[in-house]
Amino acid sequence: MAMSAQSIDWKSEVKEIVERHGGKPEYLLDILHEVQAKVNYLPQEALLEVARELDIPLSKVHGVATFYSMYSIQPRGQFIIRVCESAPCHVMGCDAVIAALESAAGARMGETTSDGLFTLEYTSCIGVCGVAPAIMINDRVYGNLTPESVVEIIAEYRARERGE
Numbered sequence: 001m002a003m004s005a006q007s008i009d010w011k012s013e014v015k016e017i018v019e020r021h022g023g024k025p026e027y028l029l030d031i032l033h034e035v036q037a038k039v040n041y042l043p044q045e046a047l048l049e050v051a052r053e054l055d056i057p058l059s060k061v062h063g064v065a066t067f068y069s070m071y072s073i074q075p076r077g078q079f080i081i082r083v084c085e086s087a088p089c090h091v092m093g094c095d096a097v098i099a100a101l102e103s104a105a106g107a108r109m110g111e112t113t114s115d116g117l118f119t120l121e122y123t124s125c126i127g128v129c130g131v132a133p134a135i136m137i138n139d140r141v142y143g144n145l146t147p148e149s150v151v152e153i154i155a156e157y158r159a160r161e162r163g164e
Contacts, residue, residue, distance in 0.1 A: 005043040005075070013038065014049035025054045028064055032071055040080075041072040069123065077112045077119040079157060081105070082136040086125040093146075094133040100147030101135070104154040117161060118154070 017034045021027035031054070035046050042065050051058040065071045083089075083098055102108050105118045112119040128134045131143025135150070142153055 005039045005041070005045075008038060008046075010043070010046045010049045014046060014053055018050070018053040023054065025056050028054065028056075028061065029068070032061075032065055036071060040076050040078065041074060044073070047073070069121075075112065075116075077117050078161075079118050079137050081118055081120050082123040082126065083109065083120065084124075084126045084128075084132070084134050084136075085122045086129065086132075088129040089133040092132040096147050097133045097135070097145045097150050100150045101154070104151045117158070 051061045107113045109120045126136050133145045134143040
């Protein structure tokens with residue numbers, strides 16, 4: 001995350017994004033994706049500006065932003081950790097992996113760590129049942145997980161952020 005939501009002039013930022021998409025409401029998903037990329041969530045002020053710029057009801061913009069799991073209207077960490085909760089992942093030991101993940105990250109499922117580094121979320125399936133249990137961190141998939149490997153993965157991300 002490069003900026004905080006408060007430091008952004010959402011009126012001009014959203015106007016620029018909407019103009020790149022021709023000001024067309026049919027590009028709402030793409031527009032929301034670009035807006036979210038600025039601070040890793042969709043602040044209310046930004047949603048309001050999207051509605052204004054596209055001349056559509058705020059309720060429609062909010063509805064789309066809350067319907068799709070790829071969007072969040074709550075602040076999230078720099079790294080979104082999605083934990084697959086499909087049947088194959090559960091059968092292969094997902095509960096122990098989740099417990100280790102929560103402990104290593106320092107947050108429970110559905111929460112963001114106090115340092116803003118990680119947000120832990122459930123997802124219904126990430127499509128890698130052959131390597132269950134699995135998680136996805138942003139766009140990277142990790143499979144064949146054990147409680148120990150999850151601890152190592154979290155430690156690697158923390159070390160990378162410290163520049164080690």
